Amino acid sequence: MNNTAVLFGSNQGNANAHDPRNLPIFLVGGNYQHGRYIAHNQAQNTPLSNLVVSMLNNIGVETDAFATSNGQLNLSDADRI
Secondary structure (H helix, E strand, O other), X not given: OOOOXXXXXXXXXXXXXXXXXXXXXXXXXXXXXXXXXXXXXXXXXXXXXHHHXXXXXXXOOOOOOOOOOOOOOXXXXXXEO
């Protein structure tokens, strides 16, 4: 059983423009489905804190919100590229 998840990313989606949207994020471990690239709707700009809510719920810390989240990250609705 994989008991470790590592979240790695940047606070800039486009460093030249100092744009904090559409961030490059890597999530490894934690019994998540890996080996794929997921792009969310860029126009709706899903909050990164939704991923934190999903990670907390995955380890048994039941929560509906974290920081500026508006729910869990729904990976099944994401566009797969």
